[in-house]
Amino acid sequence: MRLLPLALSLLSLDTALASVLAIDYGSDWIKASVMSPGIPFDVLLNKDSKRKMQASVGWKQTTRYFGTDAFNLASRFPTDSFSSIKLLQAVPFDSPAASQYSRISSAETVKTTRNTVALRQSDGTQWSIEELVAMQFSYIKQLAEATTSEKVSDVIVAIPSFFSQFQRDAVVDAIEIAGLRTLALINDGTAVAVNYAMTRNFPTPEHHVIYDAGASGIRATVVTFSTGNGTNPATQITVAGVGYDLSTGGTELDRRLREILIEAFNAKHHKDIRTDKRGLAKLWKEAGRVKAILSANTEASSTIESLAWDIDFRTKVSRVAFEATCEDLKPKFAQPIEDALRNAGLTLDNITSVILTGGSTRTPMIQTAVKAAVGEDKIALNVNADEAAVLGAALHGASLSRQFKTKNIKVSDIGAYDVQVSYLATASTPRTINTLIFPAGSKVGAKKTLTFKRKEDFVINFDYKEPGPANFPTRFLEVGITGVAEAIANLTELGATDPVVKATLTLSESGFVSVSNAVAFGEIKDESIAGKLKGFFGGGSSEEAEEKTEDNRPRASESVSSASSANASEPSPSEKKVVPKDNTISLNTTVVFPTIPPMTVEEKKTARSRLRAIDLEEAAVARKEEARNTFESYLYRMRDLLDPENRDTPFKQCSQESERQAISDKLDESFAWLYDRGDVAETSQFLDKRNALETLERPIIHRYKEIEEFPQALNNSQMWNWSTRLFLQEARENMTAEAAADLPSKWTKEELEGLEKTLKEHETWLNEWVEKQKSVKMNEDPVIETTEMKARAKVLETALMKLVKRKVPKSVKKKTTTSATEAPTTTATSPADGESQTSDEPKPTTEPTVVVPEGEQQAPIPTIHDEL
């Protein structure tokens, strides 16, 4: 009974609310959280109940591993274990970032058709970075689904604010390949801010710096918090500035520490460990371990047995030595804070606190640098540093999905890079016009409309003004505006003067730049025939309103338009009133990715089916493993049951020698088969073999169950027997009494005789077969089944209940109602006489003395009912 409501509530939740998955995908660690109705909000635990998981995927022969298992494979299979993949997202094959990766990882890199990096397993299988990341996302999705017991499809991913459009595309492509849907991307510093604001209010605005020292780089985010009051109690988070440095992340510190270990080994053993991939992989893991020790100690000893060439390597690393090799990095640790403050137009005096987050903030020299830069009293250590970003991302995702009630927090983020557009001028001597369209610090969600005087198709190019810290190409998008000539011609035809092309450029909430709309637009003068016609039919007022809002956009970018010499023609509001809607014609856009293209739809489809094929294969392997395990444990259980040591067990008591022999023979055969063929057998064979044994065991189990259930079934039959007899006796007595008093009875004599007949049949059957059953041995099949006993008792129960539920006949009432009808006549004649009314009234209602209250009618059987 308890299962049902639970199942029902799960079902209703399933259809009503969708879960939101949040992933903080780092170079070293993945943290995830799932917001789902009915489960407490927290980080997602991995299969080992850990709160974070290593961002690694790897293979041992054909078996795929994730997390620590995958990371640890590197020391044995250095080219089949892939870690720090985040560093390769969207990275061009021939780039400094790709070479940097090769310095830390033994994985073999190859070039994709998109000129990005793929990694190659030792068996030659290649995986794009998007696919490898997607595998991990998909793995997290499965963890989340196992936790919530429902499908999870919406995801928000926390990314560094310095991620370019290339990298953002790579993240979104991985999400898609994983079979998830992108709710949003959120800058990780902003996510930490959301988490920080969740439990705090800011009646007076406060500025804080979120300092995140991760593996891939250090970033600082200056955030302004303020909580409204009265009618608008929302808390506003405004990102005011960001700063970052990619040369000082935790991965770089690991690399430098490994250099110390490498040098120590080479000096001591006069061999170059750099030539040994396994050895390098082992040292990479060791460097991470030593770094952690040096965070709390001034010296760490390191021992690796059989590091390479059967050499056991022992050394000691001091914190002083480690910090000495990082001397050049020290000035850079706090630089992002200064950059972020400068971009925000603030100084340290304006800052309430500096919130430290990210694994590398545990490194003493980084802490020291930050403390020296901002003052120790500004450091806030009261946030859960490691999980703040993923929890904040989940909270933000939940508020975006609008399916959860969360604190009202509004987020206003910014773009980190200067984005400019360029296009060819129409002048006879072509020259390129550059316009800074979204300068660094532009608010996400911003739209700008550019106006062009064009008669032909043209192209708008999008560039980052600077290559950026990761040295990506600057050009990321080329958008062609097509169909211009025809649209302009049509507008001119309609009487438009100087029609123009307007393109709306958007910086999306997730930080993507695109052309969101392109139209040809022309002012159609009132006097023109078309205008008159349109004016006559009256362009609807709703269109007018639309025109006006459209209008605001060009105005917002007026300076851009004039600066770019693409002259905006602004119709005055009075003209607008009569302008018909046909003065804008939608234009088509074509998108070209000139440098690092995101994956095409086809490529993503292919990738998705590759991943799905692995998932299916793994599921089949898991099923087979399970079938084999259950088969094996079934065999051992049977062997135990047959063991001569185990006497007088139900199994022995309920089985015959011949049956046990048959099972024993089959069991020997099955054991032999399992050892012989178990490793190559199919899932179905395990199931078939088990089934064959179960068929032999089933009659024995059946006997045992029948013996167990028989007393209760008999009790039930006797109960109905007993209560029917009791009822018949009482009913007959009542009938006799009623007949004597000349009162009607609820039943006829025949009905009671019919019930008695049913009772007799039941009793006879019961007596006969119970007697027979008594002589049946335990190891013989029962002669009566408990199911049949229950069915027969049911027949008797139905017959009995039919009569028990019978209502008292109406005829009794008739007598009382005749006396009642007389009463009103007297009251009717003397309506003023209240007393006679009340004295007469009760009569008809209190009259029916024979009526048995509902409850009492069922009196003979309540105990039986309870028993059932």
Ligand SMILES: *[C@@H]1O[C@H](CO)[C@@H](O)[C@H](O)[C@H]1NC(C)=O
């Ligand atoms: C709301 O905030 C404003 C300024 O922040 C303040 O002047 C005002 O007193 C506040 N109102 C209430 C009701 O707290």
Ligand SMILES: *[C@@H]1O[C@H](CO)[C@@H](O)[C@H](O)[C@H]1NC(C)=O
């Ligand atoms: C920052 O601090 C300076 C000086 O302390 C002050 O003049 C300025 O108004 C502050 N700015 C903000 C936005 O609080």
Ligand SMILES: *[C@@H]1O[C@H](CO)[C@@H](O)[C@H](O)[C@H]1NC(C)=O
């Ligand atoms: C614009 O795109 C639509 C739909 O793809 C197409 O039918 C139409 O022909 C295109 N128009 C031009 C001018 O390219």
Ligand SMILES: *[C@@H]1O[C@H](CO)[C@@H](O)[C@H](O)[C@H]1NC(C)=O
């Ligand atoms: C231009 O006008 C022609 C003729 O009315 C029409 O067929 C065509 O679709 C129009 N083109 C555009 C882009 O509005």
Ligand SMILES: *[C@@H]1O[C@H](CO)[C@@H](O)[C@H](O)[C@H]1NC(C)=O
């Ligand atoms: C823009 O238009 C105005 C008149 O509307 C004209 O004076 C000006 O020269 C134009 N500028 C450009 C760059 O075409």
Ligand SMILES: *[C@@H]1O[C@H](CO)[C@@H](O)[C@H](O)[C@H]1NC(C)=O
């Ligand atoms: C039969 O049912 C009665 C009433 O609940 C109970 O007291 C008695 O123990 C039961 N007998 C058996 C054999 O189950």
Ligand SMILES: *[C@@H]1O[C@H](CO)[C@@H](O)[C@H](O)[C@H]1NC(C)=O
């Ligand atoms: C049925 O009930 C009657 C009266 O209680 C009893 O005498 C008789 O033995 C019962 N029969 C069986 C088969 O239990």
Ligand SMILES: *[C@@H]1O[C@H](CO)[C@@H](O)[C@H](O)[C@H]1NC(C)=O
């Ligand atoms: C017999 O009559 C008594 C008294 O009216 C009543 O309580 C009882 O329920 C009746 N029995 C049956 C079986 O109807």
